[in-house]
Amino acid sequence: MNLTIYGAARQVTGSMHLLQVGQFKILIDCGLDYEKDRNIQANEDFPFRPEEIDVVVLTHAHIDHSGNLPTLVRLGFNGQVLCTPPTADLTELLLLDSVNIFMHKADKGRKHRRGKGKFNTAAQPLYLQKHVMDAMDRFVTIGFNRPFRINGDIELTFIPVGHLLGAAAAVFKVNEGGTERSIAFTGDIGRKNYPVLxxxxxxPPVDYLVTESTYGGRLHTKDKTVEQALVETIEKACVKEQGRLIIPAFSIGRTQSLVYSLNKIFSSGLLPPVKVFVDSPMATRATQVFRKYHNLVNQEAQEFYNKQGDEFEFENLEYVESLKDSRQVSNYFEPCIIISSAGMLEGGRIQDHLYYNIQNYYCTILFIGYCAKGTLGHRLLRGDPIVHIKDRExxxxxxxxxxxxxxxxxDHQDLLDVVKHQDKTRLKNVFLVHGETSSMQxxxxAVESEGYVVTIPEKGIKYELN
Incomplete structure (x- = not known):
């Protein structure tokens, strides 16, 4: 059994790991590498022949784990993609949105190059809607904690890990030459007491563990609950200052958790009513997926539903669909909360809201997620006094x-708890992926200090798992 880390090696994005058992090749995740954003076509350069991959196992829907699947199919992969049912539905939404982003960038590139000569061509989309649907045709869904035999020697079980609806660790039991070994790929690990999830x-105990390390060395704030932090901000921005609160939020996962938290706040009377706009068509569609798999939300959310109704609907909440209605939100002059995508401010309707409100003294912009370096969100968070939005300074x-x-x-402690649950006399190696170098180190x-063997793998190096 061999393991090769081809993506998210000493970086965060582009998760892609190859597990080879004899001649059988399993690709765990196939994400877009954002480090290649300056040349999106570089994601076509697979370090293997796509047609040689026998099966893909997808841990969850986020684009840095799923976003290059249509390219893999377009270039020759013809096997199955195994994942949980919610992951399949959410992946389709995200991949189709990626096509829109590719097309938008291509259109901008063509306009920028217009008149610069016939040899100046814009970058082509990495894939189109047809390729997304071709990829979705290969999806086969498996429920949590249900062993699935990939072939006579390999068994796969999906273990729920929070983080996103449907997100799973992939645990393999492998029989090779009469010897059984096991390996787990965590995907992205969620946190405890998270809204909805x-x-x-x-x-289970395994011989090898491949784990993410995004928050290595960092701890989340523990002195406030989600509701306490939101109440504090909303009370100042919308009640005392009578202004507006803009919250950039990823449409899938983050928005649903935020809406549910706001529902609890307003339904319990912690704050007077405030108008809430969710301005993201994708968030609306993703919320339907959450409703479809309501049996997979956490016990608290299910009890809330039984007592008070749909946790994603409440008085003064409006889901904004059309672009025309989105523009009308700017004309709403009462105190309000606007939730819109994208979370790092690099596209989507959030840019319109920023354009009209960034110079408003009575506007608060609350970031609830990570913003990568170079993004508009990162520039605002570091305190830039002037920013570039829609061709204006x-x-x-x-x-x-x-x-x-x-x-x-x-966070760091949550990740460490996952490792410490493993039997150190059995676990032979912990491979760290999906993190910045400082976080991984x-x-x-910390893991080594607990007595485990740790490897920070280099990209493309094959590791023998004996």
């Missing part, structure tokens, strides 16, 4: 705030 389930007069109470990633030091 169940706590991560402990993994605008001074920043709005109040900029950030909280990590709605981060869907487990901090987490590696």
């Amino acid at each position: 169940d706590d991560p389930q402990q993994l 605008l001074a920043v007069y709005a109040t900029i705030k950030q909280t990590d109470v709605l981060s869907a990633h487990g 901090a987490f590696a030091d």
Whole structure:
């Protein structure tokens, strides 16, 4: 049995790991590598022949784990993609949205190059809607904690890990030459007591563990609950200052947890009623997926539903669909909360709301997620006094705030708990992926201090798992 880390090696994005058992090749995740954003076509350069992959196992829907699947299919992969049912539904939404992003960038590129000569061509989309649907045709869904035999020698079980509806660790039992070994890939690990989602389930004992390390060396804020942090911000921005609160939020996962938290706040009377706009068609569609798989939300959310009704609907909440209605939100002059995508401000309707409010002294912008370096969100968080939005340089007069109470990633201690649950006399090696180098090293030091063997793998190096 061999393991090769081809993506998210000493970086965060582009998760892609190859597990080879004899001649049988399993690809765990096939994500877009955002490090290649300057040349999106670089994601076509697979370090293997796509047609040689026998099966893909997808841990969850986020684009840095699923976003290159249509390219893999377009270039020759013809096997099955195995995942949980919610992951299949959410992946389709995200992949179709990726097509829209590719097309938008291609259109901008063509306009930018217009008149610069016939040899100046814009970058082509990495894939089209047809390729997404071709990829979705290959999906086969498996429920949580239900062993699935991939072939006579390999068994797969999905273990729920929180983080996102349907997200799973992939645990393999492999019989090779009469010897049984096991390996688990965590995907992204969620945190405990997160709105809507169940706590991560402990993994069974394994011989090898491939784990994310996004928050290695960092701890989440523990002094406030989600509701306390939101009440504090809303009370100041919308009640005392009678202004507006803009919350950039990823449409899938983060928005649903935020809406549910707001529902609890307003239904319990912690704050007077405030108008809430969810301005993201994808968030609306993703919420339907959450409703479809309501049996998979956590016990608290299910009890809320039984007592008070739909946790994603409440008085003064409006889901904004059309672009025309979205523009009308800017004409709403009463105190309000606007939830819109994208979370890092690099596209989507959130840019319109920023354009019209970044110079508003009575506007607060609350970041509830990670913003990568180079993004507009990162520039605002570091305190840039002037930012570029929609071809204009605008001074920043709005109040900029950030909280990590709605981060869907487990922190350093959550990750360490996953490893410490493993039998150190059995676990032969812990491979760290999906993290910045400093985070990986901090987490590696902590894991080693607990008596485990740790490897921070280099991209493309094959590791023999004996």
